Amino acid sequence: MKTSNNESGSILLAVLFMILVAMAVVSAAHLATSGQSILTSRSADIDALSTTGEGLLDYAFGKWKVAMDNDGLQNATATNALVSGSNRPAVPARMQVVDLSINPVDANGDISTEAVKTYDYKMSFVYTYRASVTLRSTGVGGERKVTLRRSLVYTSVPPTRGMFFSEGNFELYKPATMVIGGDVHTNADAHISTGTSSSNLTFLANSKVTYVGSYDNAAPAGATNWSSSGTNYPPTYAAGLSSQVKKVPEISGIGLGTASEYDTTDSNPNNDGNRELIEPPVAGHEDPTSIAASRIYNNAGLLINVSGPINSSMPLTLSNGAYTGGNISIKAQNGTSLSAAQAATIRSAVTNANVTQVQTWVPKLVQVSQQVWVPNWVQVSQQVWVSSGYYTGSGKKRHWVDTSRWETQTSMVDQGSYQTQTTTVDQGQYVPTNQYVQKTIYDKRELQNIPITDLNVGTITPALNTLNGFNGIIYMDDSGPSDQAAIRVTNGGVLPTDGLTIATEGGLYVKGDYNTGTTTNPNSVPSNNNPSPNASTTVSGYTTKSAALVADAIMVLSNNWSDSNSSSGVSSRAASNTTLNTALISGYLSSVSGGSNGRSGYSGGMNNFPRFLETWSGDSMTFSGAFVSLYQSKRFTGAWDTGDIYVPPTRYWYFDTLLLTRVLPGIPATGGFVRGQLSRL
Amino acid sequence: MRPHLWSSQVTILAAGLLALAGPIHEIAAQNAQRPEIAFTVHRLNEPNVEGPDVERTYFLAAGKRIVFGQPKDCHFTFNDAGFLILPTGLDGEIQVSRSTFTPESDLAENALKYRESAAKGTPKGATQLEVQQPVMNPYPYNGWKSLGFVWTYALSGRPMTRTVNYINLEVGVQVVVTTLAAKNDAEAVNKIARQFMSGWWVMGG
Numbered sequence: 018m019k020t021s022n023n024e025s026g027s028i029l030l031a032v033l034f035m036i037l038v039a040m041a042v043v044s045a046a047h048l049a050t051s052g053q054s055i056l057t058s059r060s061a062d063i064d065a066l067s068t069t070g071e072g073l074l075d076y077a078f079g080k081w082k083v084a085m086d087n088d089g090l091q092n093a094t095a096t097n098a099l100v101s102g103s104n105r106p107a108v109p110a111r112m113q114v115v116d117l118s119i120n121p122v123d124a125n126g127d128i129s130t131e132a133v134k135t136y137d138y139k140m141s142f143v144y145t146y147r148a149s150v151t152l153r154s155t156g157v158g159g160e161r162k163v164t165l166r167r168s169l170v171y172t173s174v175p176p177t178r179g180m181f182f183s184e185g186n187f188e189l190y191k192p193a194t195m196v197i198g199g200d201v202h203t204n205a206d207a208h209i210s211t212g213t214s215s216s217n218l219t220f221l222a223n224s225k226v227t228y229v230g231s232y233d234n235a236a237p238a239g240a241t242n243w244s245s246s247g248t249n250y251p252p253t254y255a256a257g258l259s260s261q262v263k264k265v266p267e268i269s270g271i272g273l274g275t276a277s278e279y280d281t282t283d284s285n286p287n288n289d290g291n292r293e294l295i296e297p298p299v300a301g302h303e304d305p306t307s308i309a310a311s312r313i314y315n316n317a318g319l320l321i322n323v324s325g326p327i328n329s330s331m332p333l334t335l336s337n338g339a340y341t342g343g344n345i346s347i348k349a350q351n352g353t354s355l356s357a358a359q360a361a362t363i364r365s366a367v368t369n370a371n372v373t374q375v376q377t378w379v380p381k382l383v384q385v386s387q388q389v390w391v392p393n394w395v396q397v398s399q400q401v402w403v404s405s406g407y408y409t410g411s412g413k414k415r416h417w418v419d420t421s422r423w424e425t426q427t428s429m430v431d432q433g434s435y436q437t438q439t440t441t442v443d444q445g446q447y448v449p450t451n452q453y454v455q456k457t458i459y460d461k462r463e464l465q466n467i468p469i470t471d472l473n474v475g476t477i478t479p480a481l482n483t484l485n486g487f488n489g490i491i492y493m494d495d496s497g498p499s500d501q502a503a504i505r506v507t508n509g510g511v512l513p514t515d516g517l518t519i520a521t522e523g524g525l526y527v528k529g530d531y532n533t534g535t536t537t538n539p540n541s542v543p544s545n546n547n548p549s550p551n552a553s554t555t556v557s558g559y560t561t562k563s564a565a566l567v568a569d570a571i572m573v574l575s576n577n578w579s580d581s582n583s584s585s586g587v588s589s590r591a592a593s594n595t596t597l598n599t600a601l602i603s604g605y606l607s608s609v610s611g612g613s614n615g616r617s618g619y620s621g622g623m624n625n626f627p628r629f630l631e632t633w634s635g636d637s638m639t640f641s642g643a644f645v646s647l648y649q650s651k652r653f654t655g656a657w658d659t660g661d662i663y664v665p666p667t668r669y670w671y672f673d674t675l676l677l678t679r680v681l682p683g684i685p686a687t688g689g690f691v692r693g694q695l696s697r698l
Numbered sequence: 699m700r701p702h703l704w705s706s707q708v709t710i711l712a713a714g715l716l717a718l719a720g721p722i723h724e725i726a727a728q729n730a731q732r733p734e735i736a737f738t739v740h741r742l743n744e745p746n747v748e749g750p751d752v753e754r755t756y757f758l759a760a761g762k763r764i765v766f767g768q769p770k771d772c773h774f775t776f777n778d779a780g781f782l783i784l785p786t787g788l789d790g791e792i793q794v795s796r797s798t799f800t801p802e803s804d805l806a807e808n809a810l811k812y813r814e815s816a817a818k819g820t821p822k823g824a825t826q827l828e829v830q831q832p833v834m835n836p837y838p839y840n841g842w843k844s845l846g847f848v849w850t851y852a853l854s855g856r857p858m859t860r861t862v863n864y865i866n867l868e869v870g871v872q873v874v875v876t877t878l879a880a881k882n883d884a885e886a887v888n889k890i891a892r893q894f895m896s897g898w899w900v901m902g903g
Contacts, residue, residue, distance in 0.1 A: 193748045244752055376806045376834045447806035447834065459841065464896040466838055584841030586868070586900050614897035615755065615767015624748065658752075660765065661899035665748060 058157040066152045066163040069108055071695065074167045076106055077119050077148040081169050082690045086277040089307055090132040093120045096146060108152065115151035115162070119169065122147045144171040145693070168693025173686040174268060177565070177600045177643040177679075180224065180672040181623055182268075182687070184291055184647050185605045187228070189218060189252070190240040192624040193665050196550075197224050199643070199672025201623075204267050206230040208237045210249035222255040227265040238608040239618025243658055271647065272685035274307030292604070292648035294685070295522050295567055297494070311685040313520040313567060317492035318353035318484070321363070322346040323470050324496050326370035326455045333360050340364075352486035359480055366476035368456075369469060369495075375452045380445040387440070392433035401426045455497065458505075458526075459584035460572070461630055461662045462655040467524065468502045470495055474517070475508035475536045482513050489563070489682035490518045501652055505574075506566065510536035516563025518682040524653045525568030525603075529576040532598040534559025539576045545594040548637035548669060554596050561641070561673070564599035565681040570653030571603040572628045573638060583630075587661045592631035595666075596639040598673065600681055601627055604650030612656055621657035624668065628657070633666030641673045735759040735796050735871050737780050744901075756901060760869040763901040769894045783894065790879025790887035792894065797864055797872035805845040805864060806834065816847045816862035819876065824851035824858075837865050837875065839896045850881065859884035869900060 080099040084091055091099075096119035098104065108114055122145050123133040135143045146169040153162045176182040180199025187203035189195070191212030198221040201207075207228040211218035220226065234251045254261045270276030271294045278288050286299045288308060297314040298304040309315055324344050331343030339348035340360035347363050349355035355363075406419040457466040472493060481487055495502035503524035509531040519525070533542045534556035544552040555561055575592035582589045605620065612618035626644050657663075736758050743751040756763040757776075768774050773784040780795035798815060805812065809832050820827065828850050836846035846863040861884075863875040875895060879887040 191748060246751055378809075378831050378834070380831060443829070443831065444810060445831075447809055447832075449806070461840075461899075464839055584839075586902070588902065611770070613767070613770030614893055615765075616897075659767075659897065659899055660744065660752075660754065660901065 059161055062154050062156045062161045063163055065109070066112060066154055066161060067165065067697065069112060070150045070152050070163055070165040073100075073106065073108070073114070073117055073150045073152075074148050074165060074695070075692075076100070077117065077150070078167070078169055078690075078692050080104070081119055081146060081148070085171055085690070086274060089274045090144060091121075091146075092132060093128070093130045096120060100148075111154050111156075113153045115153050116164075117148075117150045119146050119148045121145070122168075144173070145169070146171075164698040165695060166698065167695045170691040170693050171273070172689050172691060173273065174689065175676075175680065175684055175686045176268075176602070176645040176647065177676045177681055177684060179643060180670075181626075181644045182646065183605065183623075185607055185649065186230075186237065186620075187226075188237040188240075188608060188620055188622040189624065190237055190249075190619065190622055191244055191247070192218065192622060193668070195219070195624060195668060195670075196221065197670070199223070200225045200227070202227045202265070202268065204229045204269060207232045207262075208235055209252050210234040210236070211252055212244065212247050212249065215250045215253045217250070218252040220252055220254050220261060222261070224255075224261060226262045228262075229265065229267045232262055232264070237619055237622070238610045239612060239620075240608065242611060243617030243619045266689060268687045268689045270687055272307060272311035272687075275305075275311055275685075278305040278308055290648060292569075292651065294602075294647060295520055295569065297492075297522070313490060313518070313683045314492045316351065316488070316683045317490040317520070318349065318351050318486070318488040319355075319363070319491045320346075320348040320350065321367060321472075321491060321493040322348075322496055323367065323369060323494075326453050327364070327367060327470075328370065328453070329364060329368075333357060333364065349484075349487075351488055353488065354485045359484060362480040363477055366473040366480075367493075368471045368473070370453055371456045372451050373454045374449050375454065376447040376449055378445055379448045380443050382441050383444050384439050385442045386437050388435040388437060390433055391436045392431050394429045395432050396427055397430045398425055398427045400424070456580075458580050460524075460653075460655070461583075461587070461590075461659075462572075462628060462657060463501060463524075463653060464655060465501055468495065468497060468499045469505050469526065470502070471505045471507050472519065473508045474506055475511065478511060478513050478517075481517070487513075487515075489513065489516045490520070492520050494521050495523060503572075503653075504568070506531070508536050510534060511559075512562040512564055514562065516679075516682055518563075518565040518567065518684065520565075520567035520683065522569060522652075524570045524572065525566055526572045526574055527566055527597065527599075528574040528578050530596050531566075532561050532564045533596050539594065539596075542596050544596045544637070544639035544669065545576075548594055548639060548667065550669060552639070552669075554598050554639055554641045554671075561598040561675065563679050563681050564642070565602060565684055566599055567602040567684075569604050570628060570650045571601050572630060572653075573597065575631055575633070575636065575638070578631065587632050587664060590631040592629075592633040592636045592638075592666065594637050594639070596641075598641045600643045600645060600673075600676065600684070602645040602647060602684065603627075604648050604653070605646040606650055606654060606656075612658075615659070616656040617658050618656075619658065624665070625657045628653075629663035629665065632664040634664050636666050637669055638666035639669040641671045643672060643676050734761075735873065736778050737776050737794070738778050739776050754901065759867065759871045759873075762869045764867070764869070765899050765901050766894070767897050769890055772890065783890070785883075785887055785890050788879065788883040788886055788890075790877060790883045792887060792891045793874075793876045793878075794895075795874050795876070797874045799864065799872055801843075801866040801870060801872050803872075805843055805866070809845060812845055812864055813847050816864075816874075817849070819862065820849055820851065820860065821853055824853050827851040836861075836863055837892060837895050840868055840899065842866055842868065857881040861888060865895070867898075 077100050100117045120128045121132045123129050124135040132144050148169055149166045151164040179202055181201045183203040186205045187207045189209045194217050196219045234249050271291050279290050281289050285302045287302050287304045293308050327345050328343035333340040333342040339346045345364055347360045400423045403424045404421045406417055409418055455468045457468050460467045493504050504521045505526040507528045510533050512532050530539050535541050540546045541556050544554045575595040577593035608620040609618040739755055741755050743753050754765050756765045771786045775782045783792040830848040833846040835844050837844040842865050844863055844865040849860045851858055859879055859881050861877045866872050875891055877887050877891050
């Protein structure tokens with residue numbers, strides 16, 4: 018076929034065009050493939066940088082946590098030293114750490130040179146730090162850089178921010194009917210069951226149960242010795258178990274830096290655990306700074322020591338900063354100023370002496386003479402005729418042959434005699450005398466007469482309200498010879514305006530209403546007059562004051578308690594409706610597998626945390642506050658489970674929501690470390 | 699009556715049970731009007747204060763049920779006349795029995811009479827016999843009044859400690875707690891005796 022020139026030119030142009038298009042496509046494909054390669058390399062590098070960065074932030078968290086735990090709050094210089102220089106960990110060779118830092122931040126998130134205390138919405142003090150890391154690497158297409166940040170949060174939680182805080186196991190085993198309306202936390206295991214039906218033990222929807230170890234409905238150690246009949250029913254959770262029961266990290270210590278100082282294996286008695294909170298430091302041994310900072314003894318505004326029956330007629334003299342006289346010493350510290358007149362007023366509120374008839378043995382050694390037979394055995398020889406003989410022969414010839422004769426015989430004869438002997442005999446007698454002695458009450462749980470010192474809060478409160486610089490903390494102890502001495506808080510209806518914490522190393526009895534607004538008429542408190550779930554726990558117009566009672570063990574005595582009945586049978590110790598508005602911080606007993614003398618070994622559970630000694634049948638014990646169990650009781654360790662100690666009250670126990678926003682005088686916080694959210698810039 | 703055994707591992711000390719049997723005749727001869735004490739052990743289940751049933755062990759005195767618990771790590775036997783407790787691993791024993799006296803015989807005023815009675819149990823052949831001053835209220839539980847005596851002596855060369863304690867219970871009867879132990883174990887044995895007695899309580903009291 019023949020073509021024209023014009024046609025040939027068009028074909029050439031078309032071919033050229035196609036070649037150009039093909040080249041463009043190839044070029045575009047080349048360019049696209051090359052970019053994807055670069056992007057893939059970059060993404061992988063950034064992932065590697067991010068992974069390494071997260072590891073560095075975890076490293077920073079660990080260093081920060083240990084430093085905080087050991088040395089308390091850290092400033093920016095200290096925290097940055099944790100992750101700089103030789104403290105900075107190595108990274109892969111192709112990476113470079115541009116920056117790794119830890120800095121305190123304020124409430125707005127701005128970096129600060131010092132730690133800044135902030136607050137979460139209502140629960141606790143919060144110290145926030147920011148760990149930041151920038152990493153760089155190079156690769157195809159240039160440099161890659163990643164910056165990551167993570168918040169490091171120390172949350173300082175007063176243990177009174179829930180219904181029950183327990184360092185040991187949290188146990189409830191077949192208690193009388195209970196309704197719990199508040200958070201429960203244990204740093205150990207939770208064993209929670211009821212013996213009648215699930216409805217007998219209810220956690221209201223606002224009650225969260227958090228535990229560190231394990232959770233179950235099994236019987237605690239020794240509990241089946243007490244009662245093995247029936248079934249263990251799980252409790253009722255109003256909002257469901259899955260939403261109310263959680264496993265959480267440990268909340269430990271009695272203040273920042275305390276837990277890491279604890280060591281029960283060394284010889285230092287000042288670092289043995291949370292109980293240091295109520296103990297004075299033992300002189301001659303190191304008192305670790307963080308623990309010393311948490312001791313109520315060190316933090317108290319007033320130290321009151323009794324050493325025997327108080328004699329108020331003795332003068333008070335000021336010596337070494339303390340007013341002392343008549344077996345009592347009152348010392349102001351931590352900015353509290355105390356005059357002699359104020360000291361005398363305070364002493365008048367502290368009583369512990371009785372005149373008691375005491376039987377004293379008065380020996381009377383007398384010489385007693387008595388006739389005592391003193392034997393004298395002698396050998397005596399004597400001639401004795403011995404008859405003998407025999408027959409011989411037979412028939413008429415039979416006759417007797419007599420062979421009798423004298424023989425010499427020897428025998429022993431007592432030739433003793435009575436002699437007069439003198440011995441010394443005590444023929445003394447008991448002589449009754451009236452003596453000034455320390456008052457005691459019989460504690461049916463401890464099975465002991467407990468030397469007791471009363472602190473009349475109604476008497477002391479006006480004085481405390483006028484005491485310059487007083488911080489609301491009284492530490493009181495009895496250094497007398499008894500290990501089981503106790504303080505008793507009486508007449509505590511109205512507390513000082515700024516609140517009151519009373520702490521002691523021994524036992525603490527609280528008699529009658531506390532922080533209810535009246536010292537004279539318990540029935541004017543609605544929860545006493547008409548106990549019910551919604552009854553007010555104060556008289557009209559009274560706002561509860563910040564209040565805490567802190568001791569080795571806390572015993573609740575009703576408004577009707579009488580010392581004279583303390584050793585009588587339980588039916589003679591009749592209680593009456595009583596209301597307490599306070600935090601109770603006290604010791605616990607661990608359950609053991611077997612007790613002695615018929616005791617089960619079971620601790621008695623949370624329901625016996627405040628210890629009762631009366632028959633509360635038909636009576637109520639209304640409580641609004643928080644129970645805090647931080648340490649084991651060392652001095653008051655009697656078992657709870659005879660039938661002669663108490664009959665339980667109707668327990669109206671509530672968490673006082675005012676404690677969510679209140680800081681109780683002298684009560685340190687337990688703490689927890691949290692890794693906050695990770696952000697990538 | 700036939701002694702009950704509270705443990706399969708119980709061993710009976712003949713001497714101890716014979717000693718327990720002794721006071722019965724004295725009581726019968728001295729005062730037939732005395733409130734009866736029968737140490738025979740009974741059991742019952744009663745509702746515990748928190749709700750569930752728990753088992754109680756008790757004996758009867760003056761018509762009241764005296765609840766007690768078995769000491770841990772001890773062999774425990776009883777008959778009508780008293781209890782015998784043999785602490786495991788210790789060289790000693792504890793007897794609880796009726797008293798030949800009554801609470802009306804004031805402990806302080808009649809201390810010498812009580813001592814004279816208590817001294818009768820000192821074994822013949824004891825040497826280096828020493829009696830300490832009386833102790834007022836060695837068992838200070840439940841509002842009880844008590845009076846105690848302590849003898850130390852050597853028996854066949856072994857140093858021994860014997861205590862005799864008269865206790866007025868709140869139900870109006872008097873019991874005697876006697877401990878006999880090698881001197882080295884005396885403190886531990888006496889501690890067990892005090893713990894055992896401290897746990898007594900009157901049901902419905």
